[in-house]
Amino acid sequence: MTGDFAQVRSRSMVNVGILGATGYTALELIKILLRHPEVKITALTTRQEDTPHIQAIHPSLHGRLDLRCENLTTEELVSRVDCVFCALPHAASMSVIPDVLASGCRVVDLSADYRLSDPGVYEEWYGHVHTDPTRLGTTIYGLPEIWKEGIREAELIANPGCYTSASILGLAPLLCHADIEPRGIHIDAKSGASGAGRAPKLTTLFAECNESVSAYSVGSHRHTPEIDQVLSQKSGQPVEVVFTPHLMPMDRGIHATIYAKPTREVTEDELLNVMRDFYKDAPFVRVVDHLPGTKDVSGTNYCDITVRVTRGTVIILVCIDNLIKGAAGVAVQNFNLMYGFDETTALIV
Numbered sequence: 001m002t003g004d005f006a007q008v009r010s011r012s013m014v015n016v017g018i019l020g021a022t023g024y025t026a027l028e029l030i031k032i033l034l035r036h037p038e039v040k041i042t043a044l045t046t047r048q049e050d051t052p053h054i055q056a057i058h059p060s061l062h063g064r065l066d067l068r069c070e071n072l073t074t075e076e077l078v079s080r081v082d083c084v085f086c087a088l089p090h091a092a093s094m095s096v097i098p099d100v101l102a103s104g105c106r107v108v109d110l111s112a113d114y115r116l117s118d119p120g121v122y123e124e125w126y127g128h129v130h131t132d133p134t135r136l137g138t139t140i141y142g143l144p145e146i147w148k149e150g151i152r153e154a155e156l157i158a159n160p161g162c163y164t165s166a167s168i169l170g171l172a173p174l175l176c177h178a179d180i181e182p183r184g185i186h187i188d189a190k191s192g193a194s195g196a197g198r199a200p201k202l203t204t205l206f207a208e209c210n211e212s213v214s215a216y217s218v219g220s221h222r223h224t225p226e227i228d229q230v231l232s233q234k235s236g237q238p239v240e241v242v243f244t245p246h247l248m249p250m251d252r253g254i255h256a257t258i259y260a261k262p263t264r265e266v267t268e269d270e271l272l273n274v275m276r277d278f279y280k281d282a283p284f285v286r287v288v289d290h291l292p293g294t295k296d297v298s299g300t301n302y303c304d305i306t307v308r309v310t311r312g313t314v315i316i317l318v319c320i321d322n323l324i325k326g327a328a329g330v331a332v333q334n335f336n337l338m339y340g341f342d343e344t345t346a347l348i349v
C-alpha cells in the first residue's frame, strides 16, 4: 500500500472488528476505541453460538456499547470492517489472519504468531508448526518506540508481548548507545494475573496466586527469543538475555528489574541522559528519576523507566500495564500510525 492510500483511508471513520471480544485485552481495546473519534466498532467475535451481548460479557461496558458478540465467518466479518484487532490466543490467530488479509482488511495481531522471524524458532518455543511461515520475517513488529518505519504502510502488525515490551524498552537505549555487555543480561520480571488471559487456569485461581509470588517457565519462557531477536536487530549485535517471569498477586501491571554489565565505567546521569535522548520523541515513555511502581502506569499507555548503577552493575527498572502498553494500548498506537492519526489519539487518560 502507498502512503497516499493510507491517507485516503484516514479521512473517514474506520470500521473496526475485534476477534476474541470476550477476553481481557479485547475489553481494554473496546474501552480505548470508544474514545477514538475516527473509529466505529462494527464487529465483535466469539466462538459462542448464542450471540451474547458485549455488556453481559463485560459489565463495565454497560450503557457504552450496544453490540453482540457473534461467531462470524471470515466473509461476514470482512464485509463489516476495514481493520481487525485479533485478540485470539496464538495458533488460533494464524488460522484466521491469512484469509482476513486476503480480503483487503488490515490487521493488528495481539498474539505472538507473527512476532518471530524464523519459523524454526517459533516451532522450538511454541511447540507447534507455523501454518503461515512465509509472512514471518516480513511482518512489521509493532513497537513504535523502536521502529516506526513500515507501520504506516503495513497490512499486518505483530503487536509485541507484554514482558517483551517492558524488557526491550528498558534495554534498547543502553544497548544501542551506551556500552553494556549484550550477553548475560538478566531480566527479572513480574506480572499481574491478567497477563495469563481470562480463560480459567489453575495457576491464576484466587486461592493459588493470592498472597503468593512464584516464578514460572524458568529458562523456557517464549518471550526470550522475541527479546533476543528485537534487541539484536535494533543494536546490530547478538543479544542474549536470561529471562525469568514471576506471577504476582495483583490484577495487572508488569515490573521488570534488568541487570547488565557495563563494558566501561558509567554513571547514572550518563545513562539517564542516553535514555532521555533515545525517547525524546516518544510520547508514552517517561524516563523518571524515581523508582517506578506498577500503579504509576496502571490503566495507561505509559512506560516508566529509570536506571541505577551499583557495584559495577547497571540496573534498569521498567513498569508498564500489561493490558495497555503491553497489549491494547500499543495496538491502538500502531493503528493510529497505520491510518495517519496522531499517535496518541484515544490513548491519553
Ligand SMILES: NC(=O)C1=CN([C@@H]2O[C@H](COP(=O)(O)OP(=O)(O)OC[C@H]3O[C@@H](n4cnc5c(N)ncnc54)[C@H](OP(=O)(O)O)[C@@H]3O)[C@@H](O)[C@H]2O)C=CC1
Pocket: 019, 020, 021, 022, 023, 024, 025, 026, 045, 046, 047, 048, 086, 087, 088, 089, 090, 092, 110, 111, 112, 160, 161, 162, 194, 195, 196, 197, 198, 199, 322, 323, 326, 327
Ligand atoms: N493478557 C495480556 O496481558 C496480554 C495478552 N497478549 C495476547 O493477546 C491475545 C489475547 O489475550 P487475552 O485477551 O489476555 O486472552 P483471553 O484468554 O482473555 O481472551 C482470548 C479470547 O479468544 C477466544 N479464544 C480462546 N481460544 C480460542 C481458540 N482456540 N480459537 C478461537 N478463539 C479463541 C476466547 O473467546 P471465546 O471463548 O468467547 O471464543 C477468549 O475470550 C493472546 O494472544 C495473548 O497472548 C499479549 C500481550 C499481553
Ligand SMILES: CC(=O)N[C@@H](CCC(=O)OP(=O)(O)O)C(=O)O
Pocket: 090, 110, 111, 112, 160, 161, 162, 163, 191, 192, 193, 194, 195, 196, 197, 223, 245, 247
Ligand atoms: C502472567 C502470564 O501468564 N503472562 C503471559 C504473558 C502474556 C503475553 O504477553 O503473552 P503473549 O506473548 O502470548 O502474547 C505468559 O507468561 O504466558
